[in-house]
Amino acid sequence: MALAVLATACSSASIAIDDVPVLPETDPGEIAELLADSPIPVVVNVWASWCGPCRSEAPLLRAAVAEWGDRVHFVGIDVRDNQTEARAFIAEFGLDEMDHRFDRPGAVPADLGGSGVPLTFFFAPGGELVHLQHGVIDERTLALWLDVLAVGG
């Protein structure tokens, strides 16, 4: 076990916080436009650095981006947070491949029809909401809805 823990420290998915850019601020209008104009499916994950369940699903999201990132646009919406903690979270979990936006008041998820953190929205090309996952998402659910997006239903 000690060796495994040591291996974790040596081969962690973490990156340096300096490699994580400041998250651009966003608002409901910008996200609505992004969804409407997207030619590929979009997964919008609402997270925050202080959110415990977000920590547990972060490694899954990293795996999903690695597997599906060329076919699905993964957007992260960081809510009710601050930039330093948010960037540390992204660095810790190596989530820099996601398209993160900063939404301090949490207006985007409210506009999309969700409340609480975490949330995961699955949108078809053109912005039609296919599924909304309230709370932490597990591998099975994430894989199923990515497959639904991939085959169009």
Add this chain to the structure above:
Amino acid sequence: MEFTLLGAALVSVGAVWATLRLADEEERRPLFDTALGGILAGVAVGRVWAMIASGVNPIAHPGDLVVVRGGVDTVAATAAAVITVGYLGRKALWPTLDALALPALAGLSAWHASCVLRDSCLGTVTDLPWGIAASAGGHGRHPVEIYAALLLLGSFAVVALLLRRHRGSGLPAAAALMLAAGARLGTEPLRPVLAGLEPWYLAAVALGAVLVGWRWAARPAEQP
């Protein structure tokens, strides 16, 4: 806790309770200790391993250990549970494993079946008439977790029959391992996953088959 885990836990507890009721009085305490030890070791090691595999250092984030919902590595949990049960039950290894085979199959079956509570039973796309759409107007999909639950229920019946004639020989436990892994291996291609575990299920089927052959050959000769 996820409903699927809760469903499996409730059925497993019920099955262990039934097993203890059916066991001889002097066997109950060691069986209970062994089952509990296996469960605790499986959950703990599976959780730690899941954290390590996903790049989270358990020492730096000890609080994440209790976030069982965040994931329990199936392979590590199973290995830890089997090793712990083997160690705690070493004085009567095969009878212990046989006694715990049915609760394990019941728990696994319930874990799959309770997908209905979370609306997470569906797998890959199918044209079969019983396919169920994940979203309105979508393609029909295999209710793959129900398939797995039914296969495990069938395995439960087979192992229950084996227990009637071969209790204590290790044959029922070996058959349970082979059948449970086979149920998972057989349904895995119908299940969308991010990282498949087919090699592990295949290895478990092979190990189960070897153990079945061994325990069959070693079973006590039947009285004429």
